[in-house]
Structures are given as C-alpha cells and as structure tokens.
Amino acid sequence: xxxxxxxxxxxxxxxxxxxxxxxxxxxxxxxxxxxxxxxxxxxxxxxxxxxxxxxxxxxxxxxxxxxxxxxxxxxxxxxxxxxxxxxxxxxxxxxxxxxxxxxxxxxxxxxxxxxxxxxxxxxxxxxxxxxxxxxxxxxxxxxxxxxxxxxxxxxxxxxxxxxxxxxxxxxxxxxxxxxxxxxxxxxxxxxxxxxxxxxxxxxxxxxxxxxxxxxxxxxxxxxxxxxxxxxxxxxxxxxxxxxxxxxxxxxxxxxxxxxxxxxxxxxxxxxxxxxxxxxxxxxxxxxxxxxxxxxxxxxxxxxxxxxxxxxxxxxxxxxxxxxxxxxxxxxxxxxxxxxxxxxxxxxxxxxxxxxxxxxxxx
Amino acid sequence: xxxxxxxxxxxxxxxxxxxxxxxxxxxxxxxxxxxxxxxxxxxxxxxxxxxxxxxxxxxxxxxxxxxxxxxxxxxxxxxxxxxxxxxxxxxxxxxxxxxxxxxxxxxxxxxxxxxxxxxxxxxxxxxxxxxxxxxxxxxxxxxxxxxxxxxxxxxxxxxxxxxxxxxxxxxxxxxxxxxxxxxxxxxxxxxxxxxxxxxxxxxxxxxxxxxxxxxxxxxxxxxxxxxxxxxxxxxxxxxxxxxxxxxxxxxxxxxxxxxxxxxxxxxxxxxxxxxxxxxxxxxxxxxxxxxxxxxxxxxxxxxxxxxxxxxxxxxxxxxxxxxxxxxxxxxxxxxxxxxxxxxxxxxxxxxxxxxxxxxxxxxxxxxxxxxxxxxxxxxxxxxxxxxxxxxxxxxxx
Ligand code: SF4
Numbered sequence: 176x177x178x179x180x181x182x183x184x185x186x187x188x189x190x191x192x193x194x195x196x197x198x199x200x201x202x203x204x205x206x207x208x209x210x211x212x213x214x215x216x217x218x219x220x221x222x223x224x225x226x227x228x229x230x231x232x233x234x235x236x237x238x239x240x241x242x243x244x245x246x247x248x249x250x251x252x253x254x255x256x257x258x259x260x261x262x263x264x265x266x267x268x269x270x271x272x273x274x275x276x277x278x279x280x281x282x283x284x285x286x287x288x289x290x291x292x293x294x295x296x297x298x299x300x301x302x303x304x305x306x307x308x309x310x311x312x313x314x315x316x317x318x319x320x321x322x323x324x325x326x327x328x329x330x331x332x333x334x335x336x337x338x339x340x341x342x343x344x345x346x347x348x349x350x351x352x353x354x355x356x357x358x359x360x361x362x363x364x365x366x367x368x369x370x371x372x373x374x375x376x377x378x379x380x381x382x383x384x385x386x387x388x389x390x391x392x393x394x395x396x397x398x399x400x401x402x403x404x405x406x407x408x409x410x411x412x413x414x415x416x417x418x419x420x421x422x423x424x425x426x427x428x429x430x431x432x433x434x435x436x437x438x439x440x441x442x443x444x445x446x447x448x449x450x451x452x453x454x455x456x457x458x459x460x461x462x463x464x465x466x467x468x469x470x471x472x473x474x475x476x477x478x479x480x481x482x483x484x485x486x487x488x489x490x491x492x493x494x495x496x497x498x499x500x501x502x503x504x505x506x507x508x509x510x511x512x513x514x515x516x517x518x519x520x521x522x523x524x525x526x527x528x529x530x531x532x533x534x535x536x537x
Numbered sequence: 538x539x540x541x542x543x544x545x546x547x548x549x550x551x552x553x554x555x556x557x558x559x560x561x562x563x564x565x566x567x568x569x570x571x572x573x574x575x576x577x578x579x580x581x582x583x584x585x586x587x588x589x590x591x592x593x594x595x596x597x598x599x600x601x602x603x604x605x606x607x608x609x610x611x612x613x614x615x616x617x618x619x620x621x622x623x624x625x626x627x628x629x630x631x632x633x634x635x636x637x638x639x640x641x642x643x644x645x646x647x648x649x650x651x652x653x654x655x656x657x658x659x660x661x662x663x664x665x666x667x668x669x670x671x672x673x674x675x676x677x678x679x680x681x682x683x684x685x686x687x688x689x690x691x692x693x694x695x696x697x698x699x700x701x702x703x704x705x706x707x708x709x710x711x712x713x714x715x716x717x718x719x720x721x722x723x724x725x726x727x728x729x730x731x732x733x734x735x736x737x738x739x740x741x742x743x744x745x746x747x748x749x750x751x752x753x754x755x756x757x758x759x760x761x762x763x764x765x766x767x768x769x770x771x772x773x774x775x776x777x778x779x780x781x782x783x784x785x786x787x788x789x790x791x792x793x794x795x796x797x798x799x800x801x802x803x804x805x806x807x808x809x810x811x812x813x814x815x816x817x818x819x820x821x822x823x824x825x826x827x828x829x830x831x832x833x834x835x836x837x838x839x840x841x842x843x844x845x846x847x848x849x850x851x852x853x854x855x856x857x858x859x860x861x862x863x864x865x866x867x868x869x870x871x872x873x874x875x876x877x878x879x880x881x882x883x884x885x886x887x888x889x890x891x892x893x894x895x896x897x898x899x900x901x902x903x904x905x906x907x908x909x910x911x912x913x914x915x916x917x918x919x920x921x922x923x924x925x926x927x928x929x930x931x932x933x934x
Contacts, residue, residue, distance in 0.1 A: 261831055283833075290833035303824035307846035316830050366829070 202236035202272075202408050203375055209233050209269035211255050217484065227481050229255040229430035232269065239377070242401065242408040244418035244439070246454065247428035250478055254298075254409045256428070257379045261295050261407065262286055273375075294368040300360035300378040304352040310363050311348035317370040337366040341396060351352060358389035362396065364416055369400060377409045382417060394421055406514065415451075416458040419443060426453050430481055430489045433508065437515035447522040449494050449512040488520070496521045560698045575627055575926040582922025585915040592912060596657045606635070610648040637900035639890060640803050649880035649904050655883045656912065657714055659794065659867040660860050663801040667863070668856050670802065671809025672848070676811065679817025680840055688741060690814070701804040702869070730776025738769040743873035768888040797876050801866045809855055816851055850927040855918035859915040885911045 230252040237243050245253045260271060262278060270279045278289060288453040297303035306315055315334045319322075322382040324330040335345035341362040352360055361381060368376055378397065382390040398421065401408055412418050416438070418425055425442045427435045427450065435448040446452045453474050476493045479485055485492050493499040500520055508518040515522075577583065595602060603610065628637045636645035678689040820826065821844065829839050870876035871885030879886065884905040891902035 252638050258827075265831055287833050290831065295828065295831045297824040297828060299824055303828050305825040305829075305843050305847070307849075308842075316834075320834050320838070364828075367832075493891070524684060 180284055185310075190303055190320055200238040200240060201241045203274060204237040204409075205270075205271045206260065207235070207257075207272075207329050209256070209259060209271065211252075211259055211264060212267045213386075213520040218396075220536060225482050228484060229481060231484070233431070233433045234269075235433060235436065237407060237409050240405060241423040241468060242410055242421055243426040244422035245428060246497055247410045247413065248478055249413055250481065252431040252481070253413075253428050253430045254379055257295070257409065259375050259433045261293055262289075263295075263315070267278070268342050276341055278357070280344040287321075290375050290450060291317075291371045293377070293407045293521050293526065294302075294365050294371070296361075296368045296376060296378040296381045297445065299384050300364055301352075303364050304360055306352055309349045309351055310338070310343070310355070311335075313352070313363055313371060314366045319366060321371060323371070333370075337370055340400075341366040342392075356386050356389075358392060361385060361389075361393050365393070365400070365452060366502075369406075371403060371405060375407045375409065376460045377411070379486040380413060381410075381414060397421065414457065414484055415443075415454050419458075427454065428483050430479065432518070434490065434519070435515060436508070437517075441450045441513060441515050445513045445515065445525065447515040447517040448490075448514065448519045449496050450490050451517075451522060452523050452528065488518070496523075548634055572926050579922050579926070581918055582926075583675050585922070588911065589919065592653055592915075593657065595650055596653040596877040599647070599654050602650060606646075609644045609647060611651040611882045612643065614643055631669050636904040637898065638900050639887070643711040643880075645887070645901055645904055648882070648887060649908050651882040651913075652884040652887060652905055653908065655794075655877055655881065656864050656867060656909075659797055659801070660863045663798045663805070663863045663867075664856060664859050665804040666798070666802045668809055668852065672845075672852060674806070675810035675813025676840055676844060676848070679814040680844060681838070682818075684741070685746075686814070689810070693810055696803065701800060709876055717878070725781030727776045727778070730772050731780060733777060733848040733851040736771040737772065738766040741769070742766050777851045794877060797867055797870050799857040800870065800875075801863050803858060804866070805862065809859065811847060812851060812855060816848055817844055820847055825881035854920060854924045854927060857916060857923050861916035861920070862910070864916070865915055 184247065194246065194491070209230055210228070210232050211230040212228050214223045215225045215227065217224045231254075233256065245256060249252050255264065259266050261279065262271075270277055272278065273289060273293070278286070281289070303521050308316075311331065311334050314337055315330050318333065324333055331348070335348065338345045338348070343359060343362050343366065345417075347355070355363065359443045364381075380486065381397070382393050385393060396419070397410075400406060409422075410421055415425070422439050424436065424438050426433050427442075427448065429450050435442070435446065435451045437447075442451065445456050468530070474493050476492055479489070479492060485502065487503055487505045488494070488497075488501040491497040494501065498521065504520070506520045508516055511517050511519075511522045557756070628635055634644060634646070636649060639645055639648070674689050678686040826839055826843055829843055834842075867876055868885030868888070871883040872889040874886075874889070876885055877883040887905040888902055888909070891898070891905070896900050
C-alpha cells in the first residue's frame with residue numbers, strides 16, 4: 176500500500192490521491208480502523224454505563240522518513256492515538272502494523288524490542304522528567320533498561336555525547352530537572368528519546384507547554400535531528416501554526432475521527448474541510464496587510480462530548496456549512512479538489528478559502 | 538514558579554529573549570539545602586529535635602545516668618523509702634530520691650528514665666513495621682490498581698473500622714484472671730485466621746464474578762481470579778501453621794512487648810497505606826512514569842526508581858507523625874494492663890498505678906505524665922516542622 180490512507184474508505188479512490196511528499200516511500204506504521212473506548216462505570220457493581228470514544232476508527236500511514244502532523248483541539252483523541260501507536264494503551268479495535276508486523280495486541284515483553292525502535296517525547300517537560308533523577312541518569316536510563324553500554328564509563332560518555340547533540344552542557348550531567356529551564360528540560364526529554372537511535376519518534380505536543388521564543392528552538396532541534404538520524408516523526412499538535420514548518424503531511428482530527436489529510440502545502444493553500452478552515456483562520460499572521468484582509472472565523476459552541484458524539488458528520492452542530500444531510504449521512508474520506516483527502520459533503524471552495532488563509536492564495 | 542525553588546533560566550542559545558533570561562545567574566538550590574535552611578530557621582522544630590535527641594541519650598544510657606546521680610535501680614523495692622505510714626514518699630534530694638517513690642518504694646526517677654527506653658523501643662520497632670507494611674501495601678494498591686487495590690482497600694477499611702482499643706480492653710480483662718494471661722492458644726488464633734482467609738477468598742472471587750456479570754464484559758480471566766483468591770493464602774497458610782504445628786503445644790499468648798507492637802502495627806498501618814496509595818495513584822499518572830513505560834521499564838523498576846524516590850518526603854513526614862501515636866498507644870495499652878508487664882517500668886503502667894494513690898502522691902503521676910506529654914509534643918512538633926520544610930508550597934521563610 177503506497178497510498179497515504181486506506182481502509183474502509185476504498186483504496187481505489189485514495190490511491191489516486193498522489194500526495195506529493197513521500198509518495199512511494201514505504202509505510203513504517205500502518206494504522207487501520209483504530210478504536211479506543213474508555214468505559215464509564217457507575218454504581219456499586221461498577222456497571223458499564225457508557226464509554227468515551229476517544230479514538231473512533233481512524234486509519235493512516237506514517238511513511239519512512241516523513242514527518243506526519245496530527246492536529247486537533249484538546250480532547251479530539253490525538254494524544255490517545257499517540258499512546259495507542261506506542262502501545263502504552265491497549266486498542267479496543269483495529270490494527271497497528273509496524274514495519275509490516277502486527278503489534279496491536281503484543282504483550283509488554285514482546286514489545287521490548289520495539290521499544291528501542293519507537294520512542295516518545297512528552298508534552299509537559301515538568302512532569303515528564305522524574306524530579307529525583309539527575310539529567311544524566313534520565314538520559315542514561317534507556318541504556319540501562321535495554322542492557323546496552325553496561326560499562327559505566329562508556330555509558331557516561333554516550334550520555335554526554337547525547338547532551339551535546341541536543342544542545343545541553345554535558346557538565347550539567349549531575350543536575351536535577353528543577354535546575355533547568357523549560358526548554359532545557361525538553362531537550363533532556365529529546366535526548367532520552369533519541370538515545371537508542373530509534374526509527375520512529377512520536378512527539379506528543381512537544382512544544383505547547385513552552386514559551387513561544389523557545390518553541391522554535393525545539394522545533395529546529397527536532398528538524399536537525401531528523402536529518403542527522405533519519406528519523407520518522409509523528410508530530411502531534413493542537414494548532415496548525417506549529418505544524419507548518421515541521422511536517423510533510425498533516426492529518427486533522429475532530430472528536431476521534433480524521434477529517435482531513437493532505438500535504439502541508441495543500442492543507443495550508445486550500446483546506447477542504449470546514450473544520451480545517453476554522454483552525455487555519457486561527458493561525459496568527461505575521462503580515463499586517465494580510466491580517467487586515469483576513470476574516471477570522473470563530474467556531475461557535477463547545478466541542479461535543481465524546482461519550483455521545485453527534486450523528487453522521489460529527490462537526491455538524493458547529494459547522495457553518497451544515498445541511499440536513501450532514502446529520503444523516505456520514506461523509507466518507509475521499510479525494511477533493513486540489514488533492515486533499517477530506518470527509519465532508521460540502522467542502523470549502525476557492526472563494527471561501529481565500530479570506531481565511533494565513534498565506535496569500537496562489 | 539510553583540516549585541518555590543529558584544530556577545536556572547538560561548536556555549542554550551536562548552539569550553535573545555529579554556528580561557529574566559539576562560538577569561544574571563541565580564544560584565540554584567537543591568531541595569536538601571532548602572530543607573536545611575528552613576529547618577534551621579524554625580526554632581520550635583529545632584528545640585523539639587534537640588529534646589528528642591536528649592531523650593534518646595537518656596534512654597540508651599539510663600543505667601549509667603541512674604548510677605551517676607546515685608539513684609536506686611528501677612525495680613528495687615524497699616520499705617526504707619516509704620514514709621511512716623508505709624505509703625509512697627515524696628521527692629527527697631538528700632536521699633537521691635529526685636522524683637519520690639511509688640507505693641512499693643521504687644524510685645520514680647529511675648523508673649521514668651527506664652520508661653523512656655520502653656517508649657522509644659516500642660516507638661521505633663512498631664513505627665518501622667507500620668511504615669514498612671503501609672508503604673509496601675500502599676504502593677502495590679496504588680500502582681497495580683485493579684483487584685489488588687480493591688482487596689487492599691477493603692482490608693484497610695476493615696482494619697480502620699476495627700475497634701482496636703476494645704480489643705485491647707478485652708485482652709486486659711481476660712488478663713486479670715488466673716496467671717495474668719489470655720487463655721487463647723495459638724491454635725485458636727490459627728483457626729480464626731484460616732476461617733477468615735477462606736471466607737475472604739470466596740468473597741473476592743464472588744465479587745469479581747458478580748461485577749463481571751453486571752458489566753456484561755467478557756468473563757474475568759481465570760488467572761486473575763486465582764490470583765485474587767491466592768492473596769488470601771497470606772492469611773490462610775500462617776493460620777494453618779499456627780493451628781497444626783505450633784498450636785498443639787498449647788502455647789499461650791502472654792501480654793508483653795510483642796503483643797503491644799502487634800496491636801499497634803495492626804491498628805496503624807492502614808493510615809500510612811491510604812496516604813501512600815493516594816500519592817502513588819497520582820504519581821503513576823505522571824508523564825515520567827509513562828516515559829519509563831515507553832522505554833520498556835519493568836514494573837519493579839518503575840516502583841523502585843520512579844515512584845518510591847518521590848514518596849520519600851511524605852514517608853518522612855508521616856513517620857515522624859506516627860511515632861508519637863505509637864508512644865501514646867503503648868502508654869494506653871500499658872495503662873489498661875495489656876502492655877508491658879510488671880515489674881518493667883513503662884510510663885503508661887506508672888500512670889495507671891498512680892491513679893490509685895494520686896491524692897496522696899502527686900509526684901508519682903506527674904513525672905511520667907510530664908515525660909509522656911513532652912515526648913509526644915516534641916515528636917508532633919518535629920513532624921509538623923518536617924512537613925513545612927518538605928512542602929514545596931510553603932515558600933521562602
Ligand atoms: S459534512 Fe456537512 S457538517 Fe460536516 S463538515 Fe461538511 S459541511 Fe460541515
């Protein structure tokens with residue numbers, strides 16, 4: 176399967192979507208119809224009274240060497256997706272393949288080898304580092320767990336090398352996390368993630384807890400490391416501005432479903448799904464002239480509860496283009512004008528798109 | 538910064554950002570340094586700590602101190618030291634009877650010093666066991682959740698609801714008959730343990746099955762059920778051993794230090810376990826635990842390297858707060874007659890004796906009472922001080 180998206184949608188339709196970036200590169204991770212439900216229990220007998228459908232049947236590929244962005248508001252299931260792919264959570268249904276092998280229900284022991292290959296960077300640099308461990312011992316932990324570099328001095332040397340690689344002073348080896356700034360802490364998290372030279376790094380909102388001035392540094396660091404180490408990155412973010420400079424392709428999630436997938440250029444030039452359009456109109460614009468021209472579209476209403484998601488198109492209660500059919504028939508993910516893959520009965524047109532984009536159309 | 542610890546804000550290459558980044562380098566203080574700074578400024582805590590230190594010295598060198606000041610050994614009875622009516626005599630410095638004597642002519646001063654020894658012995662052993670059991674079971678319940686948590690939490694509820702003082706009173710009442718022993722052999726205890734364990738195992742399995750029916754899930758795995766039931770072997774097996782192996786010899790439970798420690802530990806561990814369970818529940822959701830899992834760390838590694846080190850502060854605080862309650866507990870048990878047995882000196886037993894002659898011999902109750910109050914107060918104050926010093930939310934000072 177060389178297409179970006181497959182599964183229930185129909186390979187024929189999607190296969191025609193020659194998404195430029197990375198087309199032809201083999202898929203490192205293939206996710207099909209992935210589902211995760213968290214049961215809600217109540218009462219003395221703990222009866223299951225319902226379930227949060229955090230991830231509700233999504234399919235995507237992460238191709239070797241690319242950076243795939245996964246974007247959506249908080250609560251849309253993107254972090255759950257990250258934890259399903261890394262198998263920190265047990266999927267309810269669907270399959271996850273890594274390099275062709277089904278890893279959906281592997282046990283913890285069977286996953287050990289995979290853990291070396293697949294690493295994660297976490298959102299909060301304050302809670303993702305054990306406050307009682309020194310920087311050196313945090314970065315060295317992967318070696319200890321996997322029994323690599325058992326020799327103390329050689330391990331230290333490797334850890335120092337890693338610290339340098341991520342832009343930390345190796346002399347701070349014995350410092351505790353609270354002695355570092357937020358940006359430096361995130362660098363420690365990055366060093367820990369790349370210690371075992373993984374193929375795939377899953378970054379769960381790695382910069383959203385950081386100051387804006389520091390965000391760019393961490394993004395640049397990730398880009399540099401990707402080039403040096405040939406990493407594949409699944410980059411999760413809650414707004415599109417961060418994703419833009421980092422990602423080759425972007426998938427937009429809303430309430431546990433993927434609503435649009437496109438290459439970064441396509442998505443920013445002509446979003447097709449109204450939700451993507453709304454997200455894009457919220458991206459700040461550096462050009463004041465353009466900012467004046469732009470109509471900001473603020474989404475009305477709250478995100479509906481994932482315990483009882485709206486029928487058919489889940490976006491219909493908030494969608495400016497909604498029609499009766501939207502609450503009756505679920506739109507399929509299919510190729511729209513311009514090559515984007517979107518799930519919408521009435522995709523955005525060129526005119527509608529024009530006023531909202533953070534870039535000049537064309 | 539909510540941690541209260543000044544932070545080093547200088548990102549590599551991040552010097553362009555204005556303001557705080559350029560404002561020189563603030564020396565970072567380690568938590569330990571911060572802790573000492575705070576304790577040193579807290580005079581009450583410091584004074585209490587010194588008092589406790591003194592108490593420890595007194596307890597360890599009780600014999601030497603008694604010799605040094607010329608007082609009599611604690612268990613020496615002598616009618617010479619009673620007054621002309623044959624009852625307790627008050628303090629008399631000339632006779633080296635600093636705190637007076639009790640009704641049997643024993644020296645209250647040396648008995649009070651030796652009482653400190655018993656108090657601290659009980660406090661140290663039972664606090665150690667309480668904290669050990671509480672931390673181990675609390676971490677297991679909080680970390681593994683599921684049936685282990687259900688089982689342990691219910692056990693804690695049962696223990697907390699158990700009328701321990703009533704049990705102690707019952708033991709005390711039974712003790713006043715015959716030879717001063719409880720006529721309950723180890724075999725009886727063993728039988729009770731076996732019945733309790735088997736009933737518990739059935740209850741757990743029944744509960745799991747019932748719950749699974751209600752939830753309409755797949756049936757619980759047999760292994761899980763077996764494990765739930767097997768947990769009760771912890772009670773059943775020693776019960777059987779007691780019943781069949783030891784009990785046959787008609788061993789008797791005699792009140793004394795081991796019983797005191799047993800009762801105290803049984804009554805106190807659930808408090809610690811609850812607190813530690815709560816803390817573990819919140820720690821296990823932290824991203825650093827998730828990070829360790831993503832690296833492939835084992836449960837043992839996560840518990841020992843990531844959870845326990847972060848529990849050190851609460852463990853220290855609650856340990857210092859458990860010590861005074863165990864001291865009081867020992868005193869209460871001895872007061873009720875199920876504690877340390879005569880003639881060994883114990884503050885609780887002395888106070889108990891003193892109630893009978895309080896109207897004629899004020900000194901007999903006053904000195905051990907004062908020792909008890911001051912000791913408990915000192916431990917409590919140190920505990921509070923520790924809590925303040927280790928709590929990142931109490932700032933500066
Ligand atoms: S399908 Fe209808 S409701 Fe859903 S996004 Fe498209 S236009 Fe809006």
